[in-house]
Amino acid sequence: MSPLSDHRKADGPLVLSIDAMGGDRGPATIVAGLATFARKHEDVRFLLHGPRDELQALVDKRPALSGRCDVRDAPRVVSMEDKPSHVMRNGQDTSMWSTLDSVRDGEATVAVSCGNTGALMLLSMVRLRKLPGVNRPAIAVLWPSRNPQGYNVILDVGADIRADADDLLKYAMMGASYARNGLSLEQPRVGLLNVGTEEHKGRTELKAAHELISANAEQNGFDFVGFVEGSDLPGTRCDVIVTDGFTGNIALKTGEGTASLIGDLLREAFAYSPLSRIASLLALTSLKRLQARIDPRRKNGGVFLGLNGTVVKSHGAADATGVAAAVELAYDLAQSGFGDRLAARIAAAGDTRPTAEDGPANEQKDGTDQ
Amino acid sequence: MSPLSDHRKADGPLVLSIDAMGGDRGPATIVAGLATFARKHEDVRFLLHGPRDELQALVDKRPALSGRCDVRDAPRVVSMEDKPSHVMRNGQDTSMWSTLDSVRDGEATVAVSCGNTGALMLLSMVRLRKLPGVNRPAIAVLWPSRNPQGYNVILDVGADIRADADDLLKYAMMGASYARNGLSLEQPRVGLLNVGTEEHKGRTELKAAHELISANAEQNGFDFVGFVEGSDLPGTRCDVIVTDGFTGNIALKTGEGTASLIGDLLREAFAYSPLSRIASLLALTSLKRLQARIDPRRKNGGVFLGLNGTVVKSHGAADATGVAAAVELAYDLAQSGFGDRLAARIAAAGDTRPTAEDGPANEQKDGTDQ
Known part of the structure; x- marks a missing residue:
């Protein structure tokens, strides 16, 4: 190219x-x-x-x-x-x-x-x-998702705590480029993180970013799906989620913390009784398959864009x-x-x-x- | 009282x-x-x-x-x-x-x-x-955590997308009161959600809120642990996490989305082969114990404060x-x-x-x- x-x-x-x-x-x-x-x-x-x-x-x-x-x-x-x-x-x-x-x-x-x-x-x-x-570089990470490619791209997860509408557009372009090259998606779908999917919701700068990204999507080779919510980070509504570094960092660490808590509780649950310990041995390969899927070490690395x-x-x-x-x-x-x-x-x-x-x-x- | x-x-x-x-x-x-x-x-x-x-x-x-x-x-x-x-x-x-x-x-x-x-x-x-x-009411939820009481209080998770320093102080007081009455904690520990725990980090309004909450903690019967991160939501550093409704809503939905993805992957992992299906039968009580612990239906309800x-x-x-x-x-x-x-x-x-x-x-x- x-x-x-x-x-x-x-x-x-x-x-x-x-x-x-x-x-x-x-x-x-x-x-x-x-x-x-x-x-x-x-x-x-x-x-x-x-x-x-x-x-x-x-x-x-x-x-x-x-x-x-x-x-x-x-x-x-x-x-x-x-x-x-x-x-x-x-x-x-x-x-x-x-x-x-x-x-x-x-x-x-x-x-x-x-x-x-x-x-x-x-x-x-x-x-x-x-x-x-x-104006503002961003840090992008790959997030385990239900999409066929297995991961979504999230940015910014912490380079800068602020992002205006133009920054968010650049994040959309950079994230789409990352998804194209890193996840082999020809036409990535980009979403803008907000507290609801209706266009009237959210902060003023997000409405401005919505318009700006929408107007620039086609010529930059990605689809813009509009506002998405926290539950869409591991979801199938889009492949790239764009947000400021404050929100992105908190979402990333909340997701990691939740996954880690569930992992611990899973171990506790299986260590509970002799029968559950036997069950865990039989379930070992199943659990390993799960772990491989969500192991943060397997896709380790934030990319500075x-x-x-x-x-x-x-x-x-x-x-x-x-x-x-x-x-x-x-x-x-x-x-x-x-x-x-x-x-x-x-x-x-x-x-x-x-x-x-x-x-x-x-x-x-x-x-x-x- | x-x-x-x-x-x-x-x-x-x-x-x-x-x-x-x-x-x-x-x-x-x-x-x-x-x-x-x-x-x-x-x-x-x-x-x-x-x-x-x-x-x-x-x-x-x-x-x-x-x-x-x-x-x-x-x-x-x-x-x-x-x-x-x-x-x-x-x-x-x-x-x-x-x-x-x-x-x-x-x-x-x-x-x-x-x-x-x-x-x-x-x-x-x-x-x-x-x-x-x-000035701004808040919505508080109970979040599964590693703390002895099993849950932390998070607010605001979506009543208002904005919160200034005084709002965040009120959230701290209201969240502490909720923890006192709802979780039987005499002297709840309150944390302020940020992208790092160092005092110089984060947005300007968060530094002001840090000072204000710190100055008002003792007379309001709670301990202020300072800034906490997304990974502390299910953690043991504090019992009450205070943030604006934009950030809180995204954290809540990210946590729910992550838990739901892991649940699905767990089911997939156990449905993979005949052996893993047998294992899942044996593991049923263990898995049910886990589910009971993180089942959102068991602590269903945001409280308007x-x-x-x-x-x-x-x-x-x-x-x-x-x-x-x-x-x-x-x-x-x-x-x-x-x-x-x-x-x-x-x-x-x-x-x-x-x-x-x-x-x-x-x-x-x-x-x-x-």
């Missing part, structure tokens, strides 16, 4: 930039996850960022990484407690900074980090810069399986040329604000009252 | 006002649920509102209701499609209006309706009026078990004298805004600049 993506693919093997530090479980877990991924994909190379000696020792223990993983020395680490603004000013020697700069400099296609989300987002904005036309370059944020507490899933997601996105396709989409859309909101005024700027 | 509640109790048997119409399953289901409740509580009387002949025939078939249920004729019904403002202007002959007026006139202590939430809230505000000191009188909103799709649970909740609240206790609390708190935000100014009104 975009000439840029063809150019990238012709360049040789895909390169992913991996932050080895900042995860709750330390670099050994990151390297283990990377090795798991590397065994399945022989055509990918890695740039691994962190303290050289420590990382080189870990890499040398993994035959799957042999000859495919360059360690880039970055002595300092961004911790979960570091304030994003502090990292932005003083983070030059950190592994996070170095990871992003490899994408910035065109050495790698996608960056992956388990570190501090706020710092990673702010650093990404500073080092990679926002795409022209995007709206930047010059794609960044995958893995869960800080991810184990090796989770890290491998995040790297897999980065690989899928890099392979599909997602970053360049998205940039082309946004560039082609131009400035959406005047087109939709003041459409007629555009053509008769001198006399809208005539 | 409040002399009013003693007065009410001395009046004779408790009376509940029940809207027989407006539920998705019709009045027969409401009457069946009422009979289920009545069999367990012989000391309660009912006022049942709707078309007299239809209801009387249904009541006559239920021995448990014999001699304890007055039918109040109300020929018209508020439908789920009716706009709240239309009902407010033209709803005089509806069962919903009649149900609320029985509480307004002091004939009954608590009202129960399965009808249109928006209409019920607006009618409640018009007919019962807001408590002095409350901040009005002169308590209103319980049952789920529109409630079956007889769900209706019985909603009436049970109304009974619990009526018995504890909750409405009067809450009114006394709010009245005692007075105008919280100046006390907390401009405290010193109150005492030196003539010269705050001195």
